[in-house]
Amino acid sequence: MIILGIETSCDDTGIALVECDSPSPRLWRAKQKCRILSNIISSQIKIHAPFGGVVPNLAARAHLKNIEPCLKQALKQAEKVKIDLIAVTKGPGLAPSLLIGVNFAKALAYQWQKPIIDINHIEGHIYANWLNNPKIEFPVLCLVVSGGHTQLILMKDHGKYQLLGETRDDAAGEAFDKVAKLLGLGYPGGPILSQKALKGDSSAFDLPRPMIHNKDYDFSFSGLKTAVLYKVRQNEVGPQNTEPFQHVNNMAASFQQAVIDVLIYKTIRAAKQYKPKTIILSGGVAANSELRKQMEEKINNLGIKFQMPDIKLCTDNGAMIAAVAAYKKKPVLKRNQLHLSANANLKLVA
Numbered sequence: 001m002i003i004l005g006i007e008t009s010c011d012d013t014g015i016a017l018v019e020c021d022s023p024s025p026r027l028w029r030a031k032q033k034c035r036i037l038s039n040i041i042s043s044q045i046k047i048h049a050p051f052g053g054v055v056p057n058l059a060a061r062a063h064l065k066n067i068e069p070c071l072k073q074a075l076k077q078a079e080k081v082k083i084d085l086i087a088v089t090k091g092p093g094l095a096p097s098l099l100i101g102v103n104f105a106k107a108l109a110y111q112w113q114k115p116i117i118d119i120n121h122i123e124g125h126i127y128a129n130w131l132n133n134p135k136i137e138f139p140v141l142c143l144v145v146s147g148g149h150t151q152l153i154l155m156k157d158h159g160k161y162q163l164l165g166e167t168r169d170d171a172a173g174e175a176f177d178k179v180a181k182l183l184g185l186g187y188p189g190g191p192i193l194s195q196k197a198l199k200g201d202s203s204a205f206d207l208p209r210p211m212i213h214n215k216d217y218d219f220s221f222s223g224l225k226t227a228v229l230y231k232v233r234q235n236e237v238g239p240q241n242t243e244p245f246q247h248v249n250n251m252a253a254s255f256q257q258a259v260i261d262v263l264i265y266k267t268i269r270a271a272k273q274y275k276p277k278t279i280i281l282s283g284g285v286a287a288n289s290e291l292r293k294q295m296e297e298k299i300n301n302l303g304i305k306f307q308m309p310d311i312k313l314c315t316d317n318g319a320m321i322a323a324v325a326a327y328k329k330k331p332v333l334k335r336n337q338l339h340l341s342a343n344a345n346l347k348l349v350a
C-alpha cells in the first residue's frame with residue numbers, strides 16, 4: 001500500500017510517498033516495514049528570517065503556493081502514482097498553516113476517491129523512528145522535543161500513549177530559538193546556536209537547570225532563557241557581532257548543555273521508574289548533534305535500547321505523517337472527507 005503524507009503544521013511544506021507492507025488500509029500488520037519513496041520538503045526560512053520567527057499568515061500563503069509543486073515532485077521522484085491512502089496533519093500547529101494541508105488533502109481525496117486519515121503531528125515525530133527501525137520494542141519511552149512541544153510520553157503499544165510530563169512554559173526548541181535571538185544569531189535559531197556551541201566551552205557560564213530535581217516529569221525552559229538575558233544585559237555576552245566573539249560561542253555551548261542536562265536527567269529518571277525496553281528521541285531538537293551523542297551514550301550505559309530518527313527526519317516532514325498511518329491499528333478512515341477539519345490545539349492524550 002502507498003500512503004501520501006501531507007504536513008503543513010508550521011513553516012515546512014512536507015509531501016511524501018511511503019510504501020508499507022500492508023496490502024490495504026484495512027489489513028494492518030504490526031511488524032511491517034515502511035519504505036520512503038519520496039520526501040519533499042519546501043522550507044520557508046527566507047520568508048520568515050526578516051521577522052525573526054514564523055509569521056502564521058505568510059506561512060499559510062507559502063504553503064498554498066508550494067504544496068502542489070511539492071506533490072508533483074514527490075510523485076515524480078517516487079515513480080509511482082497509485083496512492084491508496086492520504087494521511088494529513090490535523091494538529092497541533094498554526095491554524096492557517098494546518099488548514100492549507102487539510103483542505104489540500106480533502107481536495108485530493110475527493111478527486112481521487114481515496115480515504116483520508118488525520119494525524120497528530122506529535123505522533124508523526126514519534127513514528128519517524130519506525131521509518132528507521134520497524135522492530136522497536138514496547139514499552140517505549142519517548143522524549144519529544146520540538147519547537148512547540150517538550151513531552152515525555154510512555155507508549156505501551158502502537159497508538160497507546162501516557163503523558164508523563166511536559167513543559168510548563170517554553171518548549172526546548174522555542175528556548176533555543178529565543179536564546180539565539182538574544183545572542184543576535186538570527187533565524188532559525190536552533191541549528192545556528194548548535195553550530196556556535198561546537199566552538200564554545202559549555203562550562204564558561206553557570207546557568208540553571210530548571211526543575212531538574214522536581215519529582216514530576218515536567219520541564220520549564222523560560223527561566224533558563226531569562227538567565228541568558230541577564231547575562232546579555234550585564235554585558236557578559238553580547239550579540240554575535242560585538243567582541244569578544246568567543247563569549248557567544250561559550251554562551252551557546254553553556255545554554256545547550258543546560259537544556260541537554262535537564263532532558264537527559266528527566267528521561268533517565270522516568271526510565272528507572274517505568275522500565276521501558278526502548279527509549280526514543282524525536283522532534284526538531286533531536287537534530288541537535290550534542291543531544292544525540294550524549295543521550296545515546298547515557299542510555300547505552302543503562303542497557304536500554306536507544307532509537308532516534310535520521311537527522312533529516314527529525315524536523316517536520318510528510319514521511320513521518322505517512323508512517324503514523326501505516327502503523328495505526330484499526331484506522332478511522334474518513335469516508336465523508338468534507339467534515340475533516342484542522343485543530344490547532346489537538347492533544348495526543350486527552
Ligand code: KG4
Pocket residue numbers: 010125145146147148149172173174176177188189190191194283284285286287288289314315316
Ligand atoms: O519539530 P520541528 O521541525 O517543528 C515543530 O514541530 O516545532 O522543530 C523545530 C524546532 C525549532 O525550534 C528549531 O530551532 C529546533 O527544532 N531545532 C534545533 C536544531 N534543529 C532544529 N534545536 C537545536 N539544535 C538543532 N540542531
Ligand code: ZN
Pocket residue numbers: 121125146147283284315316
Ligand atoms: Zn514538528
